[in-house]
Amino acid sequence: MSIPRIGDPAPDFTAVTTQGPITLSEWQGGKWVLLFSHPADFTPVCTTELSELARRNAEFEARNVKLIGLSIDSIHSHLAWLDSIREKLGIDVPFPMIADLDTKVAQAYGMLHPGESATVTVRAVFVIDPTRTVRALVYYPLTCGRNVDELVRLIDALQTASANACATPVNWRPGEKVIVPPALTVDARKKRQLDGTIEKTTAYLAFKTL
Numbered sequence: 695m696s697i698p699r700i701g702d703p704a705p706d707f708t709a710v711t712t713q714g715p716i717t718l719s720e721w722q723g724g725k726w727v728l729l730f731s732h733p734a735d736f737t738p739v740c741t742t743e744l745s746e747l748a749r750r751n752a753e754f755e756a757r758n759v760k761l762i763g764l765s766i767d768s769i770h771s772h773l774a775w776l777d778s779i780r781e782k783l784g785i786d787v788p789f790p791m792i793a794d795l796d797t798k799v800a801q802a803y804g805m806l807h808p809g810e811s812a813t814v815t816v817r818a819v820f821v822i823d824p825t826r827t828v829r830a831l832v833y834y835p836l837t838c839g840r841n842v843d844e845l846v847r848l849i850d851a852l853q854t855a856s857a858n859a860c861a862t863p864v865n866w867r868p869g870e871k872v873i874v875p876p877a878l879t880v881d882a883r884k885k886r887q888l889d890g891t892i893e894k895t896t897a898y899l900a901f902k903t904l
């Protein structure tokens with residue numbers, strides 16, 4: 695089992711989900727995708743993660759991102775868990791959940807880490823861009839719930855960097871200054887000296903307000 699890396703094509707798949715069969719390449723429809731795995735239905739940390747992602751789904755939609763979850767559970771288990779979350783927490787899960795009983799998708803995305811568990815997927819997140827390229831991956835162990843603020847921030851940073859040919863500094867938040875790539879030729883350095891919008895700290899560290 696290998697893990698798709700940043701810049702690799704995201705493996706395509708067809709899977710059984712709570713919203714019917716889905717083929718990633720067709721379902722994606724030109725949007726970004728956040729594919730996440732959780733260890734198991736009806737477990738406490740996973741319930742907090744799933745309900746928070748569902749509660750904040752509109753924030754992902756506003757960023758052109760479709761969420762899709764996965765675990766090695768049956769479709770019956772997924773549907774019963776979603777019913778329970780609706781009844782007990784008053785939250786509807788609006789995105790599909792993959793029932794990956796044959797572990798096909800989990801294997802393709804390297805979501806099974808036998809040293810952590812032989813039977814359940816770890817907490818993996820793949821950010822996939824509209825060209826179906828893996829743009830980021832995040833892995834958490836079974837015991838630690840993910841931070842949805844950070845996932846939203848990561849998407850903002852990726853989309854801002856792509857749209858503006860820039861990078862984002864440590865702890866960056868939308869609205870803050872971004873990093874301009876270093877000027878690597880004599881001409882580019884001269885041009886930069888004249889560009890009043892660029893705030894230069896050193897030749898290799900320069901910021902800009904978008």
Ligand code: BEZ
Nearest residue numbers: 733737738739740836837
């Ligand atoms: C949980 O979601 O609470 C959980 C699932 C698997 C192992 C440990 C914790």
